[in-house]
Amino acid sequence: DRLTPKPVGPAHHGGIASTQQRQARFCSWEHFHLPTLGASALHTAVWDGSVSVVEFLLRAGQSPDSADDGGLTPIMLAVMRHNVVTMRCVFRDGLAVRRNLVVDEGGLLVTNLLLSCGAQIDLEDAQGVTPLRLAIQNQNLNVLQIVLNHHQLVATPQRHDFAGAALLLAVDYEAEEVLRFVVENEYAPVTVCDAAGETLLHRAIRRRSPQLMELLADLDPAGDNLTAVTAEGASPIHYAARFGSRREVEIVLLCFTRAFGDLQTLEAAANPLNAIDRRGVTALYVVGTLGVSSNRESGRGIADAEADADADPEDGVDSLENRDSKAQLLLQYGAQLFRPGFLTARCLAPASIASGSRVVLPRRVRRCLEIWLVGARVERHDAEGEDATHDDGQETQTEGNASLTDLCMQWVASVAFLGHSATLLTVMICAGYAHSVVPLLVELPLYRWSLPNLLRQLEEFARSEPSHELTLQLHDELLAAWRTIGS
Known part of the structure; x- marks a missing residue:
């Protein structure tokens, strides 16, 4: 039918x-x-x-x-x-x-x-x-x-140009063939960026895609993307420090070397690794302060406006192994924690001394000290399944090196106008609670004349373990600033 x-x-x-x-x-x-x-x-x-x-x-x-x-x-x-x-x-x-x-x-x-x-x-x-x-x-x-x-000639309110938008999508989908096709056929340059100023390299770093990063480096022989910054002033090395693993940092450093030569031979001010973002921080500072939101939220002294401004909600928490690995790479290529002139202007310059005899460390320096003297040490011991103290409550000592207890005792002696509180702090430190008083000590003003002794004790502590490379770098920058302005 x-x-x-x-x-x-x-x-x-x-x-x-x-x-x-x-x-x-x-x-x-x-x-x-x-x-x-x-x-x-x-x-x-x-x-x-x-x-x-x-x-x-x-x-x-x-x-x-x-x-x-x-x-x-x-x-x-x-x-x-x-x-x-x-x-x-x-x-x-x-x-x-x-x-x-x-x-x-x-x-x-x-x-x-x-x-x-x-x-x-x-x-x-x-x-x-x-x-x-x-x-x-x-x-x-x-x-x-x-x-x-x-x-090709169509523009929409959501994107400046069509081919550029296609490139950005290609990075999101890790479509290497599309990236190469669009750039090599000159539909769009490899330097396109989105509304937030993120270039293709920025987005590839966020995706932790070494293959895309290497392809983009090949498509950008002039290295224009290496110095491009987002609306927040973040360069690719900032993104690698913040979002990447050791591999992403390594690729960016190799690209910098091809574009600028041996970075270690450059002056600190000329080294592109020491560029700062809109927050005024370098890539090494970003690496060193990752994964410490719990410290800031615990109500201790560094939880202030500037500390919050330094921390980005997208930073997340990085493992100590990855953080230390990235820091070692950056240090090998001449990276610094602070931009040149920051410490002399903010920390040790006479204009910043209230009575001509006292020094107040900048908040960023205090934040680093709290993280590296306490937070990183406790986390590392937890990761290794070890206790931070002995049964008698004393801090673990490494033969031939200064302990955290020794550093804190020197710090108490350096604090200006501590009065009778010095006795209480000394008792707490000797009783094995040095790590608990560090957040308080770093907030207190110091006698100007005491800085050389305090820096010497900080160096001894930093050299006590190989994992204290960031603390040693902080010591070196503080010492260089002190020598610049004289005593």
């Missing part, structure tokens, strides 16, 4: 529809669709690659952006069709065929036709996927080339 087509439209009810009405109903969403899929006639023609049928439906009034029940548009189907045809060819007869040799001419013609009729490639389906994202994610260079050629 043959199935008799069901009449559609007003004629079924006795009305007479005009030619225009019948044509509109023929191409409408409601009257021609597959009920189980919600796919219109246009969707079906696109999936079949029938260019003539697609062209007829579009001329008849079908919207190129009509979506099915899941928000799938015709151009999305065209991209998906290309993926299916490509994969069929790749694995034909059990043999692998190179993807760039497979061309779905029908699908490409349909894609070009839809774009020429105003199809939008930024419409999201129910899962939030757009045709552009799908093409980039699957690295469909043929489809992407058609889209880029059509939209």
Whole structure:
């Protein structure tokens, strides 16, 4: 038996529809669709690659952006069709065929036709996927080339240029083929950035993708991205210090070496590793202060406005092993904790001394001391499954080196106008609570004349263990500042 087509439209009810009405109903969403899929006639023609049928439906009034029940548009189907045809060819007869040799001419013609009729490639389906994202994610260079050629001069409020936006998406999806294709064919430069000022290299570092970083370095022989900064003034080395592992830091350092030569031979002010962001901090300072939010939130003295400003909510918590590894790399290439001149201006200059005989350490210096004298030490012992103290309550001693107890005793002797409180602090330190009084000691003003002895004791403590490299670097910078202004 043959199935008799069901009449559609007003004629079924006795009305007479005009030619225009019948044509509109023929191409409408409601009257021609597959009920189980919600796919219109246009969707079906696109999936079949029938260019003539697609062209007829579009001329008849079908919207190129009509979506099915899941928000799938015709151009999305065209991209998906290309993926299916490509994969069929790749694995034909059990043999692998190179993807760039497979061309779905029908699908490409349909894609070009839809774009020429105003199809939008930024419409999201129910899962939030757009045709552009799908093409980039699957690295469909043929489809992407058609889209880029059509939209090369199109600008939207959300992005400055289309090809640049495609590059940013390519980094997000780690689509190396797309990156190379767009840059080498000069659709967009490798130096594009997003609204926050993040370059492709910044975003690759955030994704911890060494492969993308190396590719971007090859595409940027001039090294322009190395010195590019975000809206917050953060350079790629800041991002590597903050978001990356040792590998990401290492790649950025190698790129710097290729661009600027041996960084260790440069003066501190000329070394790009010592550039500061808008917060005024260097990459080494970022590394050294990672993962210490709990210290700031514990109500101790350094939880003030400047300390909070130095900490970014996205910094997260880094492992001690990774943090120390990144710090060692940066130190090997001449990185410093503070920009040149910071300590002399903020810490030891006569203008910062209230009575001409006292010194108040900057908050950032106090923050470093608290983290490295207490926090890092406690965390390291916890990680190793060791106790921070002996059973008798005394701090662990390393033969031939100063202990934290010795450092704290020297600090008490250096505090200005401590009065009778010195006795209480001394008792606490000798009773094995040196780590508990450090946050208080670093907040107190010091006698100016006591700084040389205190710095000497700090150096002895820093040299007591190899893991105290950051503390030793802080000592060296404080000592250099002290020698600069004299006693």
